[in-house]
Amino acid sequence: MTNLPQITNATSSANGDEPGPSVWWVWLATATFCALTVPYATNFIQWANDFGVLPIRPAIYLVLASVACLVVTFGRRPDLTVTSLLILSFQLIYIFESVVLHRYDHPSGRYYPMMTHGAMFVGIFSIAWFLGVSHRLSALPMKMAAASIVVICSLANIAEWFGVHEFTIVVGRAAGFHGDPNNASIAIVLALAVFLSYSKNIWVSFAMIALSFIAVAITLSRSGMIAEVLVSVAFLVSAYRRQPAAVLQALAVTVPIVILGIGFLISQMSTETLRESDVQDRLGALLGKDSGKMASGERMKDLSDGLRAIREQPVFGYGVGTGTGKWQPHNQLVAVWIDGGIIFAGLYLAILASMALKCLMAGGRGGLCLLAVVIFIPFSQLLHTSMAYWTTCIVFINLTSTRFITLQWSGSSAVGQTVSDPSPSTSQTSHA
Secondary structure, eight states: OOOOEEEEEESOOOOTTSOOOOHHHHHHHHHHHHHHHHHHHTTHHHHHHHTTSSOSOHHHHHHHHHHHHHHHHTTSOOEEOHHHHHHHHHHHHHHHIIIIIOOOOOTTOTTHHHHHHHHHHHHHHHHHHHHHHHTTTOSHHHHHHHHHHHHHHHHHHHHHHTTSOOOOSSTTOOOGGGSSHHHHHHHHHHHHHHHHHHOOOHHHHHHHHHHHHHHHHTTTOHHHHHHHHHHHHHHHHHHHHHOHHHHHHHHHHHHHHHHHHHHHHHHTSOHHHHTOHHHHHHHHHHTTSOGGGGSOHHHHHHHHHHHHHHHHSTTTOSOTTTTTTTOOOSOHHHHHHHHHHHHHHHHHHHHHHHHHHHHHHTTTBTHHHHHHHHHTTTTOSOGGGOHHHHHHHHHHHHHHOSOEEEEEETTOSOSSOOOOOOGGGGOSSOBO
16 A cells, blocks of 8 residues: 555654664755755856856756755655745745736746746745754754855855956945845845854854855945844854853954954955945945945835835735836835735735744744844845745744644654654754
């Protein structure tokens, strides 16, 4: 008789009959997870394909990497939660709207929204399944992937600043493989939050903060610097409560390095670049010379236009793609609302509300990831198209959840067995 999957409720599915992971499995899982997440979070895969460095198309690579992750974890019972299922539902309604209703012709082509959100769904489903298995077995895949993203994005930004290669689409602002400086800062902060949520080593954590601080600073992204500061301060407060002496020592070493590093890199900017009004405004805001420049008049107008669009069509919106194509409100909630009306916006808010409730019930555990997920909402309109964004959400869900919907296999000797939740032991620095 064929073994069919069954859905059961359990408080943590780390059942006693399931064997622990061997060393080779942990490293194989780490390699496949990094292969799936790092190229997309750093945008290396898209950049490499655009410039002919990597001949394989990003969509094909995504499918292959997703299959690899599923194969590595297949046979072990994955944990899912209502919130992770909401995230998958959010992706499905985007696919349905773009394929079946198709109310907006995207400038990049008729099938662009379908391909974009279809690929997103494949990747997010694979990540949800993978993390549903690995979160109770080993934190190494998440730590290695997050660390790799921070290091690669940061070094790419710094290399561009020194003229090794030009990636950016904006003069005077480093962007690395992303091309867009704001997207680069988002990727770094999201990955940093995940890494700090799992890291137990104060010195390594502060080294990551110092590197990312410098890399985000040279993007001249105002929202990026706000997010970087908030995540770093939240981690510092949490870590200080447990290891005050170690934190003070680390601060004494890293703060001067960050200040000198940023100062040196800014001093390398050419006179022509410094004459750019946008660069002057951003430097004035980031260096504290003119706090009024933290806001952008152009973005406020875009947001106002987006809000007007919602008032005119609040229930159904205008179709997938309009929130980032026809309108560009630079606000994630507004962009989602424009795409699909109150249904899309309501589901997105339900995901965020569920995450906030999980964090509250978990006593603040996972707070760094939640902070990174929420802080960019007022500044970005492309978060819902970022696999790194949803990966951070799913990591947070597995960090904070104690009850899961567990996919079991019929014939298992222990279905729905209750054991203590292992999640807290994987992180000593995840409170915010």
